[in-house]
Amino acid sequence: MPKIISVANQKGGVGKTTTSVNLAASLALAGKEILLIDMDPQANASSNLGFKLTVQDNSIYEVLTSQCHIDEAIFNFASTDIQNLRILPSKEKLAAIEVELVEDLSLEERPFLLKEKLDDLKELENLNNFDYIFIDCPPSLGQLTINALCAADTVLIPVQAEYFALEGLSRLIETVEKVKDQWNQHLEYEGILLCMTDDRTNLSKEVSEEIKSYFGSKVYSVSIPRNVRVAESPSYGKPVILYSAVSRGAYAYINLADDFLERNEE
Amino acid sequence: MPKIISVANQKGGVGKTTTSVNLAASLALAGKEILLIDMDPQANASSNLGFKLTVQDNSIYEVLTSQCHIDEAIFNFASTDIQNLRILPSKEKLAAIEVELVEDLSLEERPFLLKEKLDDLKELENLNNFDYIFIDCPPSLGQLTINALCAADTVLIPVQAEYFALEGLSRLIETVEKVKDQWNQHLEYEGILLCMTDDRTNLSKEVSEEIKSYFGSKVYSVSIPRNVRVAESPSYGKPVILYSAVSRGAYAYINLADDFLERNEE
Ligand SMILES: Nc1ncnc2c1ncn2[C@@H]1O[C@H](COP(=O)(O)OP(=O)(O)OP(=O)(O)O)[C@@H](O)[C@H]1O
Ligand SMILES: Nc1ncnc2c1ncn2[C@@H]1O[C@H](COP(=O)(O)OP(=O)(O)OP(=O)(O)O)[C@@H](O)[C@H]1O
Ligand SMILES: [Mg+2]
Ligand SMILES: [Mg+2]
DSSP states (O other): OOEEEEEEEETTTTTTHHOOOOHHHHHTTTTEEEEEEEEOOHHHHHTTOOOOTTTTSSSSHHHHHSSSSGGOOEEEOOSSSSSSSSOOOOOGGGGGGGHHHHHHHHHHTTHHHHHHHHHHHHHHHGGGTOOEEEEOSSSSHHHHHHHHHHOOOOOEEESSSSHHHHHHHHHHHHHHHHHHHTTTTTTTEEEEEEEEOOOOOOHHHHHHHHHHHHHGGBBBBBOOOOOOOHHGGGTTSSSSSHHOTTTTHHHHHHHHHHHHHHHHHO | OOOEEEOOOTTSSSSHHHHHHHHHHHHHHOOEEEEEOOOTOOOOOHHHTTOOTTTTTTHHHHHHHHOOGGGGEEEEOOOOOOOSSEOOOOOGGGGHHHHHHHHHHHHTGGGGHHHHHHHHHHHGGGGGOOOOEEEOOOOSSSSHHHHHHHHOSEEEEEEEESSSHHHHHHHHHHHHHHHHHHTOTTTTEEEEEEEOOOOOOOOHHHHHHHHHHHHHHBOSSSSEEEEEHHHGGGTTSSSSHHTTTTSSSHHHHHHHHHHHHHHOOO
16 A cells, blocks of 8 residues: 655745655655656646646546546656656646535535545556655645645645745644544654755754754754755756756755655665 | 736745735835735735734735725734835635635626725725735635736736746736636736846746746846845845845845836836
């Protein structure tokens, strides 16, 4: 049974997609079987791995609206360097789901649409050999993120070491606790990851310290520095470890993958 | 009649709140009467100006749900340095509006809830002397952003000079054109603003060039450099021009205010 990890934070631009893609790729490079699900209508995770979908292609939208079976929307990442990374991509149309869910499903059914589809996956022998499934969430606490939290075993929270991101953290924790109480009792924290840190500024250091003192061991000892190679890699359709393996950004995500495996496989 | 400008971009973390707050403050400092409306449940614009609302306080949520009249939710920015900046703050509860709008209002009525409330403002003599009203939008193209676009005369689009932000721009333009066709014929572009630029990286320069070549004169000649003083100012409850007036960030927003007035008042 694969472990399902949602990567979530309603604050925009904190590194959710960058972390989903680069942690998934680093773990695949370490030999793990990985599925990355793009649950954001912006479809940044999909394009970061070179997927630009047309209206005919299947995506998470067709899966959630039962227009296709989940295994018909899973694609291989086209790279000879990483064999075991697959993706369930997104498209713009997914934005319509928020309204469709409210109109079509009852209050009790809405949060579990994605979970049901992932349960379908478990019945399919050939697809069931994933070690980890990552879900990249949009910058909101709407139905898409709620569905991801209800389907997940754990939640990984990227945080930018800045003021607004710190402020939003308490609201995210409230939402996670609510989801845990009402819909998904076994939801736990995978960890809190400091992203785009800059050791030259007091702001970054002070906010990082504040988060570490508040959340203790939940915070990964590895933090991801701001590194232009990380921001460049999506335009080449690659994770940063393939685009610029010797960069500080690639190095940090490889360290994160080590830390992740230590927490999960020891 | 005040001019209404929505500050929108569904991509997260590109500088919507920072631009709304600092452009509004710079224009108020230049003697204009300004109202800033926070239409984001994250309430970052509110906290950037020192407002932390309790459940009893009125906010845009109480206005939209007709629990109070619009003039009962407008507050003065508490600073002797800037007299003519007022704010209609937000609170977390606003997130519930997305679902409430779908359940309570018809498809035709949903986009115009904010516009109707702002029309109420026009009837109130004492409040009608605003020169400009800015609306800070959340990172999505849901009902809150649609309402802001339907209430606005123009839309100001902050863009980060990075790959994902560039990709999302075409989707935002599609949405603006759709709103223009279906609901708000006179909606125009106020301008496209490059935020968090970094002259030391090729990525920032290349993406900036691409945006300028595509959008031409719609792009402000002023761009906002990445400057740590800008990111520090919200933790002091102030716009950057009051927190650190001699910083590159403050200087850029003052230049933007000049450019904005040239486009609007000549
Ligand atoms: N460590 C890093 N160094 C430099 N740039 C980074 C880093 N991490 C992310 N970025 C860049 O910062 C921007 C925001 O990151 P990203 O899009 O991953 O955040 P997000 O939380 O997924 O955003 P959204 O809320 O829109 O989904 C992107 O342009 C990305 O390329
Ligand atoms: N010019 C700048 N220099 C340095 N930091 C900046 C600058 N502009 C914005 N920031 C910081 O970058 C982060 C993102 O900016 P901001 O919150 O304004 O974006 P946003 O588009 O409103 O985000 P959201 O999508 O969550 O609403 C914030 O922490 C902010 O303080
Ligand atoms: Mg993202
Ligand atoms: Mg904002």
